[in-house]
Amino acid sequence: MQNCSSRARPVIERQLNVTPADIVKVMGQKMWRKWGIMLMEILLLLMSGGVTAKTCGVISIESHTVQLGSPLFASCAVGKQVCPGLNLDAQVIWKLDQNIIPSKDHAHVHQNMSSIYFRSFNKTSAALSCHFRMDQGIQLMDRVEINAGYPPAKPTNLTCHLNLTDERLVCSWQLGSNPLIKTNATLSIAETNKNCTPYEGKKYTCVPRPGETSCAIPRTQYHLYKKHAVWITAQNELGRVISSYLFLTPMNYVKLDPPVIKEAAPLLSHPGCVRIQTKKSETGSFIEQWYQLRYRKAEENQWTETKPIMKDSDELEYCNLSPATRYHFQIRCIRIFMKGYWSEWGSDTSLLTSESAPTGKVKTWWRVLEATGDGPTQIQLLWKALKKEEVNSENPWYIVGIRLEPYWNGNVVCNTTFLNCSFHLPHGATGAYLWVYNTAGHSPRMEIDFRDRKIPGMPVSWIHVLPNSDNSLAVEWRLQTMAKSYVLEWRKSSQNLESDFKWKTEPEGSSTSILQDIEPFQQYTVWVYPVYENQVGSPVQVNAYSRQGVPEIAPKLTLISVTKSSAQLSWEPVPLERRHGFITNYTVFWTDSDRRTLSVTLNSNLTRFVIRNLQPLGMYNVLLSCSTSEGSVNGSVLMIYTTLLDEMEIHVLIMVLCMSSVMIVIGSSFICLGKHKGVKNKFWQVVPDPANSSMGKWRPVCHETPKMSLNIREMITSDLTILEGWPEKKPPSTDVTKCTPVSFEHKPQCSTDDAGVQRPYINVADTVQYAKVITGYFGQSPTSTSHLRSNSTQPLLSNTSPSPQTYENMWFHSNNEEDSIFLIEDENLSNFPLLQALKIQEDGDIFSF
Structure with a gap:
């Protein structure tokens, strides 16, 4: 059979058009004017198909579709028979769209006709209308739509492939430049003769869907092993063009399904x-195939294609891959001898290549964690991981052994x-050895010498560390002349x-480095x-x-501590992880009851301060x-109460209280020896010093919790001890209010049998609840009043009596023969200024003494 060229010369058809404008131009001379007008009327009459009786005017035009930029002639003829009122001299008005x-630009060719001529019509779409100006105004006579474009361009890139799955021959092409007007394309296929001429009578035509440039030819319209011609025809109102012929044998244009x-x-x-083991697709299992493999690393996106494997085999081997690396693989196929098209790439398969022994040298660094004169030195050895192409393993192991002079002693x-x-x-060790190993082997042994430090x-003469970003630091240092490298920690x-x-290493000649993975608002130390x-x-460090x-x-x-004119304060520094910056200073503010505020700014290294000149x-x-440089934060408010007396004044007060007894001073404690009649002495429980007390508002026993809690640390530092003795007594039976001893953490637990009865005194063997300071003077009569108590649970000595006998201590002498503890009325305190200072009462929001 004669070979056919894959492409043939196109067949182009064009139309030759003669416009009325050309006729007018020819008959423009005066000697032919009369005959020209008569000929024009006949021509326009033929073009318009005649003017109907009901038509007042009609536009005549050669074609409603013209080539963009070409001349255009149009005329508007008036029918006098149906427009008797039309003035023959009426003005003709032409409009293109609304303009x-x-x-x-137009002329009256005859009394019943007006014409217009466009040298170059340059609108792709426009409306041309004819009007007459009449007494009633402008009257529309006729209107036509004109479209402009180009003849179709020659289609190119005609290709076809055979899909064995559905046995369709699918062809696609590309259209030329946009013709701007509606253009149709059709696909034709026909067998050819020995001269490569298609049999036109046996051709099959396929019309693609609107907007598509491909078409499928069913299996019944072609033969697998016979030569065919395929071409595209494009046509619109301005012309018709045929693409080059594509000569093909369908089986040589097959596109197989990918193998598995x-x-x-x-x-x-x-x-x-x-x-890699493969399997052909079922549709192409009878066809001999060649293969091509492509692969990529798991962390990459770019595929690498191998050369075609020119053998039909179900098992393939490929090398030149990196060890211990995960790869993704895909495979495709083509009919042997590269006939047809490559299939699409098949499904993705991944695997991890086998390991090989590690190569390369590990970068190491070490530091001393603990070094004492007697004990062994603790070393921390560090190293950098090898690159993936050096370690040749996903999970390498590291072995560290000790070196004793002159060789390694095998101590791992x-x-x-x-x-x-x-x-x-x-002792005696001078260094260590390091190996990297995996399932395939180990790297060469690396030696670390501990004697170089x-x-x-x-050291470097100076170092600066500056912010580089929110997550990095920039480090600068001065170069050292003999330094071979620099290590940063x-x-x-x-x-x-x-x-x-x-840690990281910078090479010789470096003077800067960037530290990554830094957390903002956290202080870092850099060496x-x-x-x-x-x-x-020696290292140089900076925060x-x-x-x-x-x-x-x-x-x-x-x-x-607190006195009547000063208060000493302390605080612990904020933990580093919560500072969020360098502390620049502390500021202490204090405000008195008159809302007057004072402050002082302190250095950031101070943790104590004394406020002086208080009232x-x-x-x-x-x-x-x-x-910090970015702002300040305030702490919680601490409430402080200054005292009335200094320590020496308290000593004088205690001496007055003990004037009826012998007082022994031991350190800051006092012992008062009372007069008694042969009764064995007993120690009275330690009484808190009111001078240093910040007790809140006391309430009667079993009442609500005080608004201000008692801080036992702020109690009086001096102790008052009375040596007295009395026989054990039980509380009177009239006590119907039972209270559980209280503690600092809990409220008193009380049960009342008779709410109207309240005991002024409570005493148990292990706990005493102190009322505010009570005392009697020689011969002073007690008065009746409700007593107050603190939350103290200070224990007493066992076997104590609710009250000493009247003869056992002159403090308790009174006209009343019964034992009791009594309070002094407020007005009687005026005779005793020091005792009056101990009086605690409510006055606004503070205590007044």
């Missing part, structure tokens, strides 16, 4: 090689997957020295070591933040503010 065409990867596995004996201290190892260096080298300053930290030929320089903020909290104030018996609100 009036100037009268100079049944199994993929690494070759353990050959690291970097894989074996670490076998780990981590990147560090801590161990105690035995026995004599530290020169960094960690959060809040971590302890043995915690994991990060820089210069590394010399046989020694390491820095990548970004500072306002402290999370302020320190809590603690009252150490006695005053209440002050104290607050501590903590500041």
Whole structure:
């Protein structure tokens, strides 16, 4: 059979048009004017099909579709028979869309006709209308739509492929430039003769869907192994064009379905090689095929295509891959001898290639964690992970062994997957060895010498650490002349020295480095070591933040001591992880009861402060503010009450109280020896010193909890002890109110049998509840009043009596023969100024003495 060219010359058909404008131009001479007008009328009459009796005017035009930029002639003829009222001299008006065409561009060819001529019609779509100006106004006579475009361009890139799944021959093409008007395309196929000429009578035509440029030819319209011609015809109102012919044998244009990867596995004996088993698609199982493989690493997106594998086999092998690396594989096929098209890529399959022994040298660093004169030195050895192409394993292991002069002694201290190892260096050890190993083998042994820091080298002369971003720091240092490299360490300053930290190495000549993975608002400590030929320089460290903020909290104030004119305060520094920046200063504010506020700013290294020049018996609100460069935060308010008496004044008061007894001073405690009649002496329980008390508002026993809690730490520091003795007595039977001894954490638990009866005195063997200071003077009569108590649960000695006998202590002498504890009426205190100072009463929001 004669070979046919795959492409043939196109067949183009065009129409030759003669416009009325050309006729008018020819008959423009005066000697032919009469005959020209008559001929024009006949021509326009033929073009318009005649003017009907009901038509007043009609536009005549050669074609409603013209080529863009070509000339255009139109005329408007008037029928006088149906427009008797039309003035023959009436003005003709032409419009293109809504725009009036100037009268100079059109002329009256005859009394019943007006014409217009466009040298170049440059609108793709427009409406041309004819009007007459009449007495009633402008009257529309006729209107036509005009479209402009181009003849169709020649279709290109005609391709076809055979799909064995549905046995359709699918062809596609590309249209030329946009013709701007409606254009139709059809696909034709026909068998050819020996001369490669298609049999037109046997052709099959396929019309694609609107907007599509492909068409499918069913199996019944072609033969698999016979030669066919395929072409595209494009046509619109301005012309018709045929593409080049495509000559093909359908079976040579087959596109197979992709094969399936049944199994993929690494070759353990050959690291970097894989074996892939394939299976042909069912539709193409009878066709001999060649294959092509492509692959990519799991962390990459770019595929690498291999050369075609020119054999029809269900098992393929491929090498040149990296060991211990996960790859994704895909495969496709084509009919042997590259006839037809490659199939689509098949489904994705992944596998991990086999391991090989590690290669490369590990970067190491070490530091001393603990060094004592007697005990062994604790070393922390660190190393960087090898690159993926060097370690040749996903999970490498590391072995660290101790070196004793002159060789390794086989003492393994670490076998780990981590990147560090801590161990105690035995006596005589000078270094260590490090190996990296996996299932395929191990790397060469690397030696670490611990003697290079026995004599530290020169440190860098200066170092600066600045924020580089919210998550990085920029480190700068001065170059050292003999330094071979530099090592940088960094960690959060809040971590302890043995915690994991990060490190990196910079080469010789470097003076800057960027530290990544930094947390904002956290302080970091950075060290820089210069590394010399046989020694390491001493480190220089700097603290820095990548970004500072306002402290999370302020320190809590603690009252150490208070007098009538001063208060000593202390506080603990804010934990590093909650400072969020460098503390620039502290500020102490205090406000008295008159709302007058004073403050003082302190250095950030102070943790104590004494407020002076306070007023006695005053209440002050104290607050501590903590500041960084980004702002301040205030702590909680501490309320302070100054005292009335200093310590010496309290001593004088106690002496007055003990004037009827012998007083013994032991340190800050007092012992009063009372007069008694042969009764064995007993110690009275320690009484808190009211001078240093910040007791709140006391209430009667079993009443509601005081609004202000009692702080036992602020009780009186001096102790008053009365040595007296009395026989044990039971409480009178009239006591119907039973109260459980109270503590600082709980309210009194009371049960009342008779709400109208209240006992002025309660005493048990293990607990005493103190009323406010009560005393009697020689011969003073007691008065009746409700007593108050504090929340003290201070224990008493066992076998005590509710009250001493009247003869046992002159404090309790009275006209009443019965034993009792009594209170002094308020007006009687005026005779005793020191005792009056101990009186506690409510006065507004503070205590008045």
